[in-house]
Amino acid sequence: MKYLVFSDIHSNLEAFEKFSGLKRARAVDRYLFLGDLVGYGPNPNEVIDRFRELSGVSFVRGNHDKVISNLESSSLFNPAAAFSAEWSKLHISEENLRYLKDLPRGPAVVDGFITLCHGSTFDEDYYVFSVFEAAESLRMMENSIGFFGHTHFPIIYMLRNGKIDVVALQDSCKIKLDSNTRYLVNAGSIGQPRDKNPNPSFVIYDSSRREIQFIRFNYDYATTQRKIREAGLPELLASRLESGV
Numbered sequence: 001m002k003y004l005v006f007s008d009i010h011s012n013l014e015a016f017e018k019f020s021g022l023k024r025a026r027a028v029d030r031y032l033f034l035g036d037l038v039g040y041g042p043n044p045n046e047v048i049d050r051f052r053e054l055s056g057v058s059f060v061r062g063n064h065d066k067v068i069s070n071l072e073s074s075s076l077f078n079p080a081a082a083f084s085a086e087w088s089k090l091h092i093s094e095e096n097l098r099y100l101k102d103l104p105r106g107p108a109v110v111d112g113f114i115t116l117c118h119g120s121t122f123d124e125d126y127y128v129f130s131v132f133e134a135a136e137s138l139r140m141m142e143n144s145i146g147f148f149g150h151t152h153f154p155i156i157y158m159l160r161n162g163k164i165d166v167v168a169l170q171d172s173c174k175i176k177l178d179s180n181t182r183y184l185v186n187a188g189s190i191g192q193p194r195d196k197n198p199n200p201s202f203v204i205y206d207s208s209r210r211e212i213q214f215i216r217f218n219y220d221y222a223t224t225q226r227k228i229r230e231a232g233l234p235e236l237l238a239s240r241l242e243s244g245v
């Protein structure tokens, strides 16, 4: 079975459309989405509409999905995130608001052996940025493989014999999975990459071959930047698309 894992689209229509049209993104059996359809970008409705057209997707909600659908307040967000959340609330349709509100809370278990979460396996909003945080998340994970989003930083944490190893995912690397190791994988972000590379990324997990492949692609971020500026969203959100931080 081939699973495509992707995360954090963040209302970036150009990145999401390019992703949806990629041959490699279509030659899979299932999609696994890790949350944050909206926030930051200028096209929340269009992104939700296109996302709903995908079939065979399992998913969990992200923190921006919760705030924009009024399940939580934006008071804990940084100023640019809070501004874009409030802007999104004003522009999102009633129907899409209801769709966001009904997105399921993570973690979720898919096909009995894959864990999906936005932040961590024990708290959907918790950031896994370090080996210490990854260890907690791995300890609470009931399966030997799990995927998380939220940090927008593509990485794999591997737990074997009580020790954690880390591999930052780069270029188009392939990793063979070993049956004595537990894996916690971040596929990066479609709409707001933050590992100093503006190209969006995703992961293909082939469960039969026990292999993970990391894939990056480029897209027309200048158009997204222009739309962000025209919408009056914070300049930081536009410049980040170019710097990838």
Ligand SMILES: [Fe+2]
Binding pocket: 008, 010, 036, 062, 064, 150, 151, 152
């Ligand atoms: Fe996010």
